[in-house]
Amino acid sequence: xxxxxxxxxxxxxxxxxxxxxxVGMLIACIIPAVAMSIVVAVxxxxxxxxxxxxxxxxxxxxxxxxVVVWIVGTVIIVVVAVFLTVPLFAGLLEGVxxxxxxxxxxxxxxxxxxxxxxxxVVWAAxxxxxxxxxxMLVPTGIIVAGGVTSSAAVVVLGVVLLLxxxxxxxxxxxxxxxxFPVIVDRGVGVGEALTQSAALVRGRWWWTLLGYFVLSVVVxxxxxxxxxxxxxxxxxxxxxxxxxLTYIVAMYFQARGEGGLIDTVTGYVAPSSFGGxxxxxxxxxxxxxxxxxxxxxxxxxxPAPGPGWVPPAAGAAWGPPAAAPDPSASPAVPQAYAPAPPxxxxxxxxxxxxxxxxxxxxxxxxxxxPAPPAGP
Numbered sequence: 001x002x003x004x005x006x007x008x009x010x011x012x013x014x015x016x017x018x019x020x021x022x023v024g025m026l027i028a029c030i031i032p033a034v035a036m037s038i039v040v041a042v043x044x045x046x047x048x049x050x051x052x053x054x055x056x057x058x059x060x061x062x063x064x065x066x067v068v069v070w071i072v073g074t075v076i077i078v079v080v081a082v083f084l085t086v087p088l089f090a091g092l093l094e095g096v097x098x099x100x101x102x103x104x105x106x107x108x109x110x111x112x113x114x115x116x117x118x119x120x121v122v123w124a125a126x127x128x129x130x131x132x133x134x135x136m137l138v139p140t141g142i143i144v145a146g147g148v149t150s151s152a153a154v155v156v157l158g159v160v161l162l163l164x165x166x167x168x169x170x171x172x173x174x175x176x177x178x179x180f181p182v183i184v185d186r187g188v189g190v191g192e193a194l195t196q197s198a199a200l201v202r203g204r205w206w207w208t209l210l211g212y213f214v215l216s217v218v219v220x221x222x223x224x225x226x227x228x229x230x231x232x233x234x235x236x237x238x239x240x241x242x243x244x245l246t247y248i249v250a251m252y253f254q255a256r257g258e259g260g261l262i263d264t265v266t267g268y269v270a271p272s273s274f275g276g277x278x279x280x281x282x283x284x285x286x287x288x289x290x291x292x293x294x295x296x297x298x299x300x301x302x303p304a305p306g307p308g309w310v311p312p313a314a315g316a317a318w319g320p321p322a323a324a325p326d327p328s329a330s331p332a333v334p335q336a337y338a339p340a341p342p343x344x345x346x347x348x349x350x351x352x353x354x355x356x357x358x359x360x361x362x363x364x365x366x367x368x369x370p371a372p373p374a375g376p
Contacts, residue, residue, distance in 0.1 A: 001207040001254055003214055009259065010247030012266030013096055017106035020095065021242035024111035028088035029238075035080045043073030082125055083118075090114030090121040092242070094184045096249050100261050101185075120183050124190045128176065135165040135172075174209045175201050181252040200255040208251070215247050 014021060091114030095106040114121065139161035146154030178197040182188060186196065201208050219240050226236045253259050262268075 001204060001211050001251070002259075003211055005259065006211055006215075006247060006250045006254065008268065009250035009253075009262045009266065010243055012268065013099065013246040013249065013262065014243045016265060017095065017099060020106035020108050020110060021092065021246075022238060023108050024088075024092045024095070024106075025238060025242050027111045028085060028092065029241075031088065032081055032084040035084060036077050039073055039076050039080060043069055043076075082129075083122060086121050086125045087114035087118050088112070089245075090117050090180060090184055092245060093180060093249070096246055097181070097185050100249070100253065100265055103265065114184075117184060120190060120193075121180060124179055124183060124193065127190060128179070131172065132169060135169050136162075139165050170209070171205075174205055174212065177201065177208060177212065177248070178252050178255065181249060185252075200252070204255065208255070211251055212248075215244065219244060 088111045091111040094113055094117075095110035098104045099106055139158050141158075142161060143155055143158030146152070146156075146158055176194055176197050178200050179190075179193045182193040182196045182200075183190070186193075188196065223237060223240060226232055250259075250262060253262055
């Protein structure tokens with residue numbers, strides 16, 4: 001796994017749809033936050049009647065009804081967070097995938113498209129949440145029980161199980177890192193997404209962990225340094241979340257062996273070795289939508305003129321160049337420049353002189369007869 005290419009691809013995808021990604025991230029954060037704030041306000045307001053305080057303002061008693069209201073309110077907050085946040089983030093993920101698969105630019109309302117996958121993405125989030133929570137709660141409960149009973153052996157057992165649970169948590173997290181990209185990209189169910197994600201990670205688990213670890217370190221360092229600056233820290237956080245999304249998408253396509261599709265979107269041209277021309281050009285391979293007929297190859301170029309070149313006849317197709325002549329053979333005269341054959345020989349008619357051979361000297365003319373003598 002090329003980590004440098006992951007950062008380049010993630011940043012290229014992020015800058016391609018900068019506005020829709022940031023706005024979509026704001027939508028995915030603000031809407032659930034507002035809904036949860038309303039639930040908290042209603043819960044607190046309903047539970048105030050069952051709380052008794054003294055003159056100093058200290059709580060002296062809380063009735064059972066208020067406790068039930070708090071528990072129900074907490075469950076509703078978790079449900080609202082999952083039911084709203086997960087589909088909104090799935091919509092952003094779908095927008096990035098469509099940009100890569102179909103060359104479609106993201107729209108500002110793409111985050112709401114994730115509600116079409118509501119059942120699958122929410123069920124995946126709930127299932128993974130239960131598994132991860134169980135891994136942590138079981139050893140934590142054993143540690144608490146050991147502390148209550150003052151049993152050092154139980155506490156040690158709980159600590160050991162907690163370390164094992166942490167290792168197992170990291171293993172499963174990396175193994176199922178691509179569950180949501182697989183659901184959105186391939187349109188499969190949760191079980192199949194778990195299987196396909198594990199297959200993509202198999203054989204490259206350590207590289208996948210390294211790629212995600214480097215991302216976490218870089219994002220955490222930038223967020224920590226700039227978080228001390230008022231307002232700037234909040235803005236940087238909003239920008240970093242979409243970049244994390246595009247980076248994980250780049251990891252997913254690199255695991256599938258389809259990193260070249262992202263190069264096509266970002267317009268990246270890989271340099272060739274030895275300082276020569278680019279190894280390939282993304283402009284040379286236009287995007288063809290699925291189901292469209294293939295693009296016909298261009299006609300072969302005409303051969304360049306050379307020594308002894310004879311132009312083809314009108315209407316003749318260009319063909320492959322002729323084979324090199326054999327040096328031991330006598331040179332052939334091109335047909336276009338061959339001399340015309342001599343006419344066939346015919347005997348002269350009676351009283352007619354024979355025709356002269358080509359190249360023979362001209363015959364001397366016969367002397368004129370002498371003039372007759374004059375009379376006396």
